[in-house]
Amino acid sequence: MTNISLNSIIIFFHKIRKDLFSNVFNTFMSLVLILSISLVFLNTFEWLIFDANWKVVGSNLHLFAFGSFPSDEQWRPAIWIISLLGISIVTLFGPKWKWLRQNLLIAWISTIPLGLYLLYGGFGLTPIMSRHWGGLTLTILLTTFSSLLSLPLGIVLALCRNGSLPLIKKLSSVYIDVMRAIPLISVLFFGQLLIPLFLPVGIEIDRVWRAIFAFTLFVSAYIAEDIRGGLQSIPKTQIDAANSLGLNQYQIIQLILIPQALRIALPALTNQSIGLFQNTSLMAILGLVELLGVGRSILANPEFIGQYIEVYVWLACVYWLVCTIMAILARHLEQRITINSGNF
Template identity: 80%
Template sequence: MFIINSIIAYFKNIRKTLFSNLLNTIVTLLIIVLISVTCINTFEWIIFKADWKVVISNLPLYAFGSYPPNERWRPATWIISLLTLSILTLWGPNWKCLRKNLLIIWVGTIPLGLYLLYGGIGLSPITSRHWGGLTLTILLTVCSSFFSLPFGIVLALCRQSSLPIIQKLSSIYIDGMRAIPLIAVLFFGQLLIPLFLPVGIQIDRVWRAIFAFTLFVSAYIAEDIRGGLQSIPNTQIEAANSLGLNQYQIIQFVLIPQALRIALPALTNQSIGLFQNTSLMAILGLVELLGVGRSILANPEFIGQYIEVYVWLACVYWMVCTIMAVLARHLEQRMNINQANF
């Protein structure tokens, strides 16, 4: 009975809000008709008119790029491990051992992915020119985020430093990097870095891309962390000093944990933006997810099927970004619970 009454009250509230007068009623009906027509036409195109052969016949390319077919189980294993870990993080058992070591497990996926992709002990070596698709996109995002976060934290602390030279240098770097377009930084990483290296020394183009993304994103992360640091009351620092904590202990146990918790929504936006910005690498020769789509459209068999390809790519990007957002929201909730318990 309570559920029925709640439903009735909900619909009464909707009626009161959307159909309170003649103007609201007309606008509401027009919007409903417009949304209905759009949805009907979209579903009709998806089901009856679109030719999804360009997607179905090229699914391995979207996932793994030109990775050797007999070795595709390696990137597939890594992607499945990331999905499994995401599920365990969100809905896994509340085992103390698992929850305590979850961060270490997440960090461990990076060397696992590099070992599986590069090869090595027990695996045949595969050069990075064969990497591509969703695998390369995720690798660029994960590695760049992993290196950008500590670098951004150091930059934020340096900008808050009492030493003028350190504060000025970090400010110049952050402001300068934020004033440069990302594509220019990526061009620097791919085309100019090899010119500055000694003869005979080469850096893999994937690592050059990770290096460029790290330099760029860390400047934005530094500002997010700095905002979190500025929101911490000075009374907490004074209390830590009264307890006998030194400067490094205050940073480790008081400032950084709270700044990360406060800046987590902004850091999530940076991670999602980084995942989307990896599509710029298609301009510079790395065949990531968008690059695979462009190479498929260059095939005479699929010329003109732009809508199907880009709708599929949009769905893939949306799915991965949604997973990242849900994981960040779950982490934020757990951090708030831990703070409340504390």
């Protein structure tokens, strides 16, 4: 084992020398590049450790996490975020007990009503209005519920656009093309400012749910195209085989088309989810104090004026961490689906 490791190291360094230092020009360019990266890294490290003032982050961690949620009730969103993180860890590194793996989907789904109960309150908890929600809690809420509603709507749109009924096919095509041609910020403005104008007098939809509705309308169009690509990659022979077995159209869609289309489109769907999480930052422009909105409000505090770099570096790290967790979970799910498909 030691000899194999030593040989691998020797081969690795020999390959580096061959690729980077094969002639005078490559050697010069490699040394310049290495020196530049080293200087950037050292200057960044020096600023992070010695020059940056992280008090703006440390003294406002509760705002970044929970927004203006009442301080004596912040344990409620904290429990919800910890439950999401715990289920993520169990999904990735938990024991491979069969009963646990079978109930992971139920655990993930149960976090949705749990989050609503903890945030809204009632049934023994103090009711909290959504205007007090904010920070990472609100960002995760917008992402989770928008994704939950966008996926089934996107599947329906993809099936309609891929169907044989001319009118439904045309309507779904027009909807998808129109939504993909409109900037997201315009759809969000529509959700926040114009939807209340179309509602009857006395009926009002919460601003958070208007944002979720707008995100759902927008993202579902992109998900529909991802699913449609998955549907088109399924061989027609499978449908012919299903017809020969006597399956009806509903059974073909439920048992053959949708599972395979979702598996094929999973990388693209993951990209949509990550993009949705990042795009929730646009709500800071429209008055919802999500993660970026909290950063903007903190920078408006005279005590922290001018500390833009620290705040935005911190926000970038938070966004990177959450997006990385989402990508790893999706990759883990993709691997499990591939293994199960291979076993089948």
